[in-house]
Amino acid sequence: MSGAELKKVGLKVTLPRLKILEILESAGEDHHLSAEDVFKILLEQGEEVGLATVYRVLTQFEQAGIVRRLNFENNVSIFELDTGDNHDHIVCIKTGRVREFVDSVIEERIQEISKELGYDLSGHNLVIYGAYKEELDPAIK
Amino acid sequence: MSGAELKKVGLKVTLPRLKILEILESAGEDHHLSAEDVFKILLEQGEEVGLATVYRVLTQFEQAGIVRRLNFENNVSIFELDTGDNHDHIVCIKTGRVREFVDSVIEERIQEISKELGYDLSGHNLVIYGAYKEELDPAIK
């Protein structure tokens, strides 16, 4: 993902946008960032970017299909790069850590259900909540 | 659901609480109400109940297991009576109308997934988005 990606969707290539893209990329699978999180990271990096800009840029990215916006508990929006794999999320109720997974059975069933009920499927949002049993694989923590 | 239900969970039987219960009950399957919605209905009924009380009561109901709180898009909380059937929701992206459904395949798969990934399942949240094709059953509209 680079400046070219931005141009392609009609957005000027500016420093805030590049920085935010970079942050989202380096966050990786396990880090799901709120706008405030992104803002704080920018500050840590010494960038002079306003919080409003972060929101504006993330919203533009969302509309451009670069980013997915997730609504978790507590009415906070979480942003992640849209990798197109249409994954879902499972979050640990103790640590708040978010993990991704893809499940074709659920994917398929959702398509069937929307069809059965007479809807033209446009998307879905699935979050599973549970306590992570660390013993199973301490490496992931 | 009556005053007895309230006492059982340690809440005093008061007019605001009874009214709010009543509103949730009469709302039925298809009406998913935000705190603001409930508040407006109270006003229409001529009740002198504060919005803060609505939030407080709904939160208490949630903790008592009487009510489920759902986080839909737009970071708005939606409240519905907890019937215990653990259903999910499909919402029409044109009208915003919410419909419930229960699907055992998905239910089962969620249990398997959380187990596979090493989580102690505590709950989940699934919302499907789609455009409702009215022709199929205009009656439901």
Place this chain on the structure above:
DNA sequence: ATAGATGCAAACTGTTTGCAGCACC
């Protein structure tokens, strides 16, 4: 040169909280 992007502050929305008064056992 100009349309678009930014930073700042102010506005807004949904929700929570502090407090004084009221209601109930």
Place this chain on the structure above:
DNA sequence: GGTGCTGCAAACAGTTTGCATCTAT
């Protein structure tokens, strides 16, 4: 008579917007 409940207003968090300035093209 004390514990719990209420209404009001103020506080709060997350997000959006208006505007003057700046910048990529």
